[in-house]
Amino acid sequence: MSDSAGDRRGGRPCPVCETPLYRRHCKYVCPHHGVVYDCSDPF
């Protein structure tokens, strides 16, 4: 997984479908897959 691939504005892509995730509180949510990361996951 590449952490410094250019998404520095909080727009991490979904690892499954590469749709830009949106942030909800401390979670990253894919519109297709639901919560992909949350604040308990190490980045």
Ligand SMILES: [Zn+2]
């Ligand atoms: Zn997805």
